[in-house]
Amino acid sequence: MTKNLNPYIFRGYDIRGVVPDDINDQTAYWIGRGFGSKLRNLHKTKCVVGYDNRLSSPMLHTSLIQGITESGIDVFDLTLTTTPMYYFACQFLKIDSGIMITASHNPKDENGFKFAFENYQNAKGQEIQDFYQFIMDGNFTTGNGTVQEINVKNDYFAAIDKGLSFGNRRVKVVLDPGNGTTAILLEELYKRYPLDITIINGQSDGSFPNHHPDPSIESNLEQLKQAVLKEKADVGLAFDGDGDRVGIISNSATFIPIDYYMIIIIRDIINKVSKKEFLFDVKCSKSLEDEIIKLGGIPYCYRTGNSYTKAKVQELDLPFGGELSGHLYFRDRFLGFDSGLYAGLRLLEILSRTDKSVDDLLDGIHRYYATPEIKYPSSDDKKAAVIEQIKSYCQEKGYTINDIDGIRVTFDDGWAGVRMSNTGPNITSRFEATTKERLEAIKEEFETLIAKYNQ
Secondary structure: OOOOOOHHHEOOOOEEEEOOOOOOHHHHHHHHHHHHHHHHHOOOOEEEEEEOOOOOHHHHHHHHHHHHHOOOOEEEEEEEOOHHHHHHHHHHHOOOOEEEEOOOOOOOOEEEEEEEOOOOOOOOOHHHHHHHHHHHHOOOOOOOOOEEEOOOHHHHHHHHHHOOOOOOOOEEEEEEOOOOHHHHOHHHHHOOOOEEEEEOOOOOOOOOOOOOOOOOOHHHHHHHHHHHHHHOOOEEEEEOOOOOOEEEEEOOOOEEOHHHHHHHHHHHHOOOOOOOEEEEEOOOOHHHHHHHHHOOOEEEEEOOOHHHHHHHHHHOOOOEEEOOOOOEEEOOOOOOOOOHHHHHHHHHHHHHOOOOOHHHHOOOOOOOEEOOOEEEEOOOOOHHHHHHHHHHHHHHHOOEEEOOOOEEEEEOOEEEEEEEOOOOOEEEEEEEEOOHHHHHHHHHHHHHHHHHHOO
């Protein structure tokens, strides 16, 4: 096998690229050899491996495990699974190292690897760049690791059950796994609870024939909106390709951004938790920050990326946190990792204890005019420089800047966020303001800068 790895697939939160151009069986083998050797250097002997339902995942899984076992590491193999169940398995088995084969919400022709060397925390940032260099250096260990298939589904369901208590109202919900990996367990899990369930796009199919499996983008949820109206449902829930994120459609077929979902959750738990500090990422609306302060809590704005946000929520011992893309971390009654299915159940639990609709639960929010997250194509070798040039422009203008992740510029009447994507060749932005006119002015200013520096 040839060790020919594209350095650009080693991104900010994981390894991710196009199959077979960037990632193929040989890529997976060398990642396995490097991962297993790295664990041996850390005096570890075992790890957990799982894969999502993308069509390329079984092939990558076979080669990855070959590389890991030839490095002398024993593999506990979940085979086809969701990312949250992989996280659970690591905790349940008390094995803090592992690899999940997934490209999350990326297009169907892509795939990748989320991995943890130790402490159950996904590698991120410089750790991933160092891992690329470790593989290229080629100082691999050798051995004869074993493979043991395991199934933790019943234990995972029990862990979810433990923190839930439904009320007397029987909530009517439409579920859309988008043909992603949650389809393998969605119906069985949700039928454990007093719910009226309708499922669309419920067949596991890694070609994602009905729509792209990213529930943070409203256009992907048009089928769910129609189903909610047709079924006269109380709510619609959508899940991404590997199951760690959720999307919400209200009873009126309105798309509910995750920062608004977080307001519903924080309103519900703030008087039930001792620590009233909540984390959100730089893309979230000021409506969320305003609401946390109004409720007597402490807002904590942090960088985007579930490898970062999940670790920070744990580090600060916060009861709840999340980010706009749909990653949500419950630590009040759950284990702290991001599970779209669990996040959906928490909303259904709230609805079961009230006669209010999802729309009603959002009454009284200080709302702003806002754009969704906008993506601008930008090559991986250029996008960092674009952000730096925009940052220099803002500094010269004397703007108030938060640069923890790209730049978030705060004005008296709005804000602009511009950052480079760590999951694809894009620059992403979001804009918000107190009036439509001001929103358009802020958006135009920064889109002009992006176009100028991204040539």
